[in-house]
Amino acid sequence: MKSRLLRAVLFASFTLTFGFLTSRTSAQSYVLSNLWNAAVGDANYPFLASDSLHRGLAYNPVTDHLLVVSRTGGPNVYVLDANTGASVGTLNYDTSVIGGGTFPVNMVGVADDGAIYVGNLSTSTAAPDFKLYRWANEDPATVPLLVYDGDPSGGTNAQRWGDTMDVYGSGTNTQVILGSRNGSVVAVLTTSDGTNFVAHLVATDAAGGDFFPGMALGPANTFWSKKAGGNLKQCNSDLTANSASTVTSISAVAGAGGPIAIDSTRKLAAIVNTTSHQLSFYDISDPATPEQQGAGQSFPTAPPNANSNGTGSVDFGGDKLFALDSNNGIPNHLLAGISLETPDNLRLYDISKLTNPPANVDTDFFPTDNVNGNGIGSVDFGNEMVFGLDTNNGLLALSIQRTPGPISVSLRDNDAVLTWPGQGVLQSSTNVTGGYADLNGAISPYTNSIRSVSQVFFRLRN
Template sequence: MKNLTHAVRMRVLARAWTLRTLSPLLAIAAFGPLVPTSQAQTPVLVLSNKWSLAAGSRWDLDTGNLTRGVAINKLTGNVLLASRVSSNHVSVISGVDGSDLGTLNSTGITGGTLPLDLVGVADDGVIYAANLSAASSSTLIIYRWNSEADGMINPPITAFTASPAPTPRYGDSMDIRGAGTNTQIIVSGSSSSEFGVFTTTDGTNFTLIEIPLSGAGLAAGELAKGITFDGTNNNCYGKKDGSTTLHKLSFNLGSSSCALLTNITLTGDANTVGTKYGKSNSVEFISAVLSSSTATTNATSHRMKVYTVNNPSAPTTSGDFATPQPYTGNGNVVGSSDIGAGMTVGIDVNSGIIALAISFKTNVPPSIVTQPQDQTNVLTGGYVTFSVSASGSTPLSYQWKFNDTNTIAGATNSALTVTNLQATNAGLYSCRVTNAAGSSNSANATLALLPSVLTAAEVPLWAKSVGDLFFLSNDNSQRGLGFSPASGHLVVVSRFPSNGVHVVEANNGNYNSSLDMSGVTGAGTFLVNLCGVGDDGAIYVANLDTAGTSYEIYRWANELGSTVATVAYGPGDPCGCGRLGDTMAVRGGGTNTQILIGSRNGAEVVLFTTTDGATFSPNVITTDQPAGLAGLGIAFGAGDTLWTKSSAYQFRHIVFDLANATNGLLQTFTAGYATSCALGVDPVNDLLVGVVPNTGTRPIPDNLELYDVHAVVTGAAVEPSLIDQDFFKTSNPNLNGTGAAAFDVNGGRLFALDSNNGLLALKVVARLFATHSGANATLTWTGPSALLAASAVTGPYTNVPSASSPYPTGLTNSARFFRLAR
């Protein structure tokens, strides 16, 4: 048995957690044999500046978001520029030096949200341009010119038109491949739940085939700002701004379906847009524009990036060039790029155009592109990953070293993960990268460890990371978690791949079912965000409303797939306190159900009550505590009390009296101030848990902090005891600090959600209480724990046969010690 707690001597109640002992263990994330140097080399992609045009340097390259589309004509080597300056038109620019070569006849270009947005050129030199259809009532149009020369004289014809547009926002992203009757055009948009492929049987008129992103498990807009064909395969790449993930999909035009092949992480480059695929000399590469809505310098943003992606799990940055100095931020984070005719070109809106020459070299020795980074905020007992990227002729071989001289056996990949970290693991880590032309050593990265509390107070049951369940993703889409005492299931809210509320088996984390979403039709910033479950099994899900004026709560009476949600509250403004929907707690059942939420920005919390068990009314509790006290965490305590937490806020325990409209602070403490964000409370056993996310400043890995608050809530002026920490399987950045935690008090379990990192379930031992009647004592506890006894506090402890709560000890003056085990 594990999880020993609460050694109890008659008349003395004490807590004694068993320490977990972890031996240092080195685990390699992935490894493989060194590749013989005789293997054929893949040439190295080399890029160099060719020319650039700053915004404002030519009449139709503006500083006001009117010029977004750029493409390369592979037949002529020229660059096509789509602009709405002065008129909707396409200009031709010399690919050699960026000089002006004229403007296509653009008569008749009109309609849509933006009459002209992007441009592309087929392999036969035929030019296509598309408008942007941002609304369902808008018109989608694709224009066609036979060639540059013909287009200088004749206006375009319409290759495709649809009114209303089949899918909103088509036109944010576009690519073209093939020629004549084999020409294909692919489009997507920032709110598109599908992507579209246009085909033709006569080379002039096109038909649209729409392919739902749900087939690849992707949410709407995931291919928003950079969709591109993968050569001649029925594959494509795409990404959205704000995400480092570049998706690679396969698609089937016959069945209008797609599937996710792989995800490529463009580390640190979330705001890349306008991605395009190219392949030459066996090198596969992606061009993109790294933009920013706010930055007005091109030191780290407003860059032209090119990535070699032959190895999708370890892409390398082959080119990183500054675009022209931006005139202002790129407010919409839009742009485009293209590859062809021995160059790549990109436009960063409000910055300008940059053209890079492409060449290839062989026998290039390794060069470190991205150094391994220091990790000095890591918890003992956790894990850490170092990574390195290098350029040079492939194949590249890797060998990690510890403290400069100690070769780490099996550490032959570009990434190294070390687990069960102990003091002996602290030190310097470096990597030597080798190929047939030479070798290069990375800089040392320092690993320094912080102390942690590792006991058996909570023991992991199971964990589910990103991708383990179809709705767990790394895009901040999961924030709501609840436990149903009625069914023993978990409820998880996710906006990936679409808005959904999912039921999960609490025993093993496996998917059970999903709720009917047909009744969820409201508004708000996020349609669904957080959830809670009543004691009667009713499920409550709330939206996130940053304005706080359209807050809404939905109610499902049970988990049955046929149950349709009803509106329990709203949409409305329950408190006039701004942003709502970041926190939520539910307790009770039927007409005794209560729902608790907190304001992200104000000092108010709102308690919703009901007289019919179905519709709820708000009761505002205005505290005298700092605004934002319940910004990321709120939970019911015992009786009429509640707990609150937010990032860089103290835990607060507050008592309230609805009848007299009063409230007051019971306790607050500094423990967890700088670490925990979301919280959960077990008011029976006086346990409090905080979710510690990877926000860039907190200790890693992501973990749960379990506090014993018994002494605090019973009046002692002390800080609570941090009695255990347990780690999530991954530590992906969670910059919003969002998550949720829920106790199963009767089942002795704890469940937690860490956005971008999935779910964690643990066993938790109950508190052992002793009550005295004269010389006799009775032990009580809640949950499935076994009672152990010993004649000395240090043990050994043995099982008390058939003991259940309440347990009369039958002791008089003799001393025995008791604790619980799971």
């Protein structure tokens, strides 16, 4: 007796694909609009003067405030309302705790729990003395703690430290990263109790100088870096082996500048160009084709002045983006608060499986980004099409195409029982590569005798 072999060519389950009636050359997920500015010469910001003494900026997610480090008129950490730019006050600058280094304070970062970390700048490569200070909160009565003091290399690889710094996590999971100014190493500071930090010197495959002026920490022991004119790079680090290697290198943004911020959740990158004095913003979900979101944003000082140190900072804060472009003794393009908005769009969901939330099949954008303040619009299905109307942004018409499948096969005695969802036409062939013919009238479930065949293949067509 012949052996009987049944094979089914299986296709993906029903999905929706769409074609544009009207489309953009580049569909954007976000647009940038100015929220507020603070420029040199504004009496509300006396700490922003004609000097290069302001380099560090960070957002506090607990208070919705912005922190700025400045040494103009004496070193201090200033607190601003992130939504208006109004002054809130300063941190407790206790000189009995804070002191030492080339600059006593330089860069700032904020943990997810609102703890504030400020580092000094240590330029000595003979006897580096990097200091890290921690404020538990912004209360003026909260005194800072010295939580790290020493050479992050442990004396094995003396470097200049404190030009770049970023903070990630909270509590005992807080990490602080420092990029060496001219070397190819980074230091990651960790804590077991939340208040005392130890340094891990991490060797990398980077070139010397790759970690200035842009550094940003990410989840799961990852970090990003960018030098002026260089690729935006992501590294995976192993703090047990004290090593890191590059896993992503984005060349398309090489000319965008240096100081960076990364939103790992939304896969966004913000970059300050300290030469052209522009803030650029990218979707990096596909590193091979990063997509700039809108035009570059200028800083408030005009005409722009040189930032010969190439220093500055940028940070995300919820739906806001903040940037600082400092200079060497001449004021320039300082704080700019930018709000992030999602343009009006048409979203289609698959509700066939009744999942919560339903699966988002596709999101497409209207041809313009005008504000629809009244929220007025319509959407309707018809003849394998879906139509969307946004009152201030035009029409979208999308075709819906169904891809049939999958086929399920079960054996019952000498018969094969085939089932499938939807209205696809069943075809069969004795050759998997071709020769398929319709099985007229076949509907699911379909029973096929396999008593007298050695093999048969099935598939569905529209």
